[in-house]
Amino acid sequence: MDKLTFEHIQTIGNVVNENELYKHYHYPEMLIRYDSNFIEFKRMPTISELLATEDFLIKYHKQYNQHHVKFVFPDNQKPDPEIMQYFAANKYDVGFLELYAIQPKSFPQISHRLDIEVSEVTDANLSEFLKLQYELDSEHGEKFAKEKVKLNKQQFEDESVMQVLAYYKGAPAGTMNVIVSEDFVEIDNLSVVDSLQRKGIGSRLQRFVMDQFPNETIILVAEGDDTPREMYQKQNYQYSGFQYEAIKIEK
Structure with missing residues (x-):
């Protein structure tokens, strides 16, 4: 590796x-x-x-x-x-x-709340994923969100990308892309609806990756001055470097 x-x-x-x-x-x-x-x-x-x-x-x-x-x-x-x-x-x-990395066995155990469900995006729930992703992307402007729909559809067809959707009390609540390469599995674009923050949805999305790829090294990128990096550190991710x-x- x-x-x-x-x-x-x-x-x-x-x-x-x-x-x-x-x-x-x-x-x-x-x-x-x-x-x-x-x-x-x-x-x-x-x-x-x-x-x-x-x-x-x-x-x-x-x-x-x-x-x-x-x-x-x-x-x-x-x-x-x-x-x-x-x-x-x-x-x-x-x-x-x-840049952070973790071995799945090092990720903390979390309670599996019944009001949170996580699943891979399939033909059956692709429209729900696209709709929620559009809403999340709209934070960066309507034009960006509209153009991102095409990219999301392309990634759905890409065998190296797994799209994941989280539900809270039955409603779409969070999304994530999982990019699989020869040596690493990358968590990308993990997003949770603002009003549903701090309910454990982000942790459950990550737990999904750890369970799907128990023998792989999981990697991700965090902004150096953003709150999520502190969460990743508490979750036992190991710091691997920075980039300006x-x-x-x-x-």
Whole structure:
């Protein structure tokens, strides 16, 4: 098994350009999805290299009427102060992700409440999954939510992706994607309806994965300044590294 890095996290998008400095991802099927349209640096750039890359990406995105610029930096490296100062002066949002892994036997036992049910998405409940996912995605705008429907349908047909739906008292309450690769099983896009937070739905979704893949290493990504990362730590996930990213969205 390979050492866990952010390279093992699925990226939805095509590498349209690659050189010694970076990989350029582009996804014409969903131009509004920032996580599919960005540049990932293979080594930390100098400020002059960053500016040249920024100029290239702005011009490239303008061809497709895209209004954002996003950069992802190498694992476990924080951009130099000069770069961070440039981002601050030019209204970039800068943050970092954290990578976690767990062996299913280490995940805590939880009570199986009768009012929570979890199941894999099939033809029978696909429409319920799509409807709830649309509602959850609407937080990022109606256009994003509408375009995401097509991606969700594509993933339903993808044998490497298991879509999961949680119910609370019989009503759809949470969703999750499970991405199966040769070495890892990735939990992605775990979401619970806001009004149903703190009822154990997220834990039951994770427990479903642990039971389905008891002999695999389960991995996921959390935002470095978000509350869920604290939950994952309490659930015995092991920290495996961080990755900085920066994004600027033109209004």
